[in-house]
Amino acid sequence: MRVLVCPTAFKGSLGAAEACAAMARGLAAVRPAWRLELLPLSDGGPGLLDALWAAGARSPSDRLPGPGTPGEPEGREAALRSAGTAERVEVPGPLGDPVEARLLWLNWEAVLESADACGLERLGERRAPLEADTRGVGALVRHALDGGARAVRIGLGGSASTDGGTGMARAFGWRFLDEHGAELPQGGGALRRLARIEPGSRPGGAAAEITALADVETPLLGLRGAARTFGPQKGASAAEVERLVAGLERLAERLGSDVGRWAADAVSAPGSGAAGGLGAGCAVFLGARLVPGAAWVLHRTGFDERLARAELVVTGEGAWDRSSAAGKITWEVIGRARAAGVRALLLCGRLDAEVPEGVGAFDGGGAWLDAAGLERLAARAADSLQEFGDAR
Numbered sequence: 001m002r003v004l005v006c007p008t009a010f011k012g013s014l015g016a017a018e019a020c021a022a023m024a025r026g027l028a029a030v031r032p033a034w035r036l037e038l039l040p041l042s043d044g045g046p047g048l049l050d051a052l053w054a055a056g057a058r059s060p061s062d063r064l065p066g067p068g069t070p071g072e073p074e075g076r077e078a079a080l081r082s083a084g085t086a087e088r089v090e091v092p093g094p095l096g097d098p099v100e101a102r103l104l105w106l107n108w109e110a111v112l113e114s115a116d117a118c119g120l121e122r123l124g125e126r127r128a129p130l131e132a133d134t135r136g137v138g139a140l141v142r143h144a145l146d147g148g149a150r151a152v153r154i155g156l157g158g159s160a161s162t163d164g165g166t167g168m169a170r171a172f173g174w175r176f177l178d179e180h181g182a183e184l185p186q187g188g189g190a191l192r193r194l195a196r197i198e199p200g201s202r203p204g205g206a207a208a209e210i211t212a213l214a215d216v217e218t219p220l221l222g223l224r225g226a227a228r229t230f231g232p233q234k235g236a237s238a239a240e241v242e243r244l245v246a247g248l249e250r251l252a253e254r255l256g257s258d259v260g261r262w263a264a265d266a267v268s269a270p271g272s273g274a275a276g277g278l279g280a281g282c283a284v285f286l287g288a289r290l291v292p293g294a295a296w297v298l299h300r301t302g303f304d305e306r307l308a309r310a311e312l313v314v315t316g317e318g319a320w321d322r323s324s325a326a327g328k329i330t331w332e333v334i335g336r337a338r339a340a341g342v343r344a345l346l347l348c349g350r351l352d353a354e355v356p357e358g359v360g361a362f363d364g365g366g367a368w369l370d371a372a373g374l375e376r377l378a379a380r381a382a383d384s385l386q387e388f389g390d391a392r
């Protein structure tokens with residue numbers, strides 16, 4: 001039987017590629033006759049680069065000319081931009097300390113994960129919800145553009161910050177001033193004192209196509225906005241959440257006054273609240289197109305073609321909850337499998353919401369699964385499928 005194994009990262013314990021390998025070991029131990037195809041996935045959050053690398057994704061040649069094309073500007077050596085080349089870049093982390101982040105070059109297209117620069121994991125056990133910022137994302141985007149990128153894809157999700165992308169914007173000359181004309185400190189905690197925005201450059205457009213991949217549909221503001229939804233996950237107390245809410249509301253107000261009504265409208269778009277408002281920031285400050293990350297990744301990895309060859313899909317994530325239906329890739333995978341008439345299994349550490357009818361769900365009882373635990377869970381799931389026979 002042909003089985004497509006396609007989990008996303010198990011946040012806090014396993015990357016998508018590690019989860020994929022652990023599931024495959026567990027399935028193969030019980031059903032060695034199954035033919036497994038491995039496809040680690042991401043919805044634009046952590047694991048995006050691994051997913052594209054594993055799938056052998058390549059840039060559309062008609063839109064992104066390769067090295068040596070006449071008229072291309074000077075930049076780093078052409079070999080660097082060849083399909084599937086990874087580059088490591090030192091950028092400021094969420095509190096300004098230098099960290100090493102990655103760019104995946106697919107010809108003249110550069111792909112990055114914002115979490116590489118400003119992710120929660122960069123803080124270790126620390127949490128700094130008011131001070132953490134996105135300046136490292138700006139440094140990565142600028143590095144890609146300076147290197148000759150004709151397209152930049154920014155994976156959102158997993159950030160430690162709630163600064164609305166203002167840290168990123170400073171890399172392109174945007175200034176965020178208080179009532180005395182002084183530059184505000186970095187981080188979302190200072191935004192409630194924002195009195196004026198001085199616009200910088202917006203690099204997206206004819207020269208460079210910039211796409212931001214939202215891993216959620218969360219808007220910037222409101223009861224289900226970025227600060228109230230994700231602030232507690234980033235270590236914010238109830239009082240700090242309200243301070244972040246006030247800051248994002250002030251940012252939206254000043255965008256309307258200092259940038260234009262169109263900028264204020266951008267904050268209501270689905271996904272504008274992704275990565276602590278970085279989704280809105282990419283749209284306004286970079287001129288990026290904000291799209292659902294799950295659908296983009298599934299297209300670029302050839303998921304539908306792989307699904308057409310499969311008789312069973314096994315996917316998974318760390319926790320299946322109400323947010324899974326708000327743009328998460330496991331929800332999209334299961335939906336596409338059901339539409340194609342392919343049976344789906346969901347493996348997760350914690351099961352906190354109902355799964356669609358007909359989907360087999362197996363969980364670790366609320367545990368954070370390591371590789372060995374996920375391997376055992378996959379073996380248990382495979383062993384339960386009696387209708388597929390006893391091929392051992």
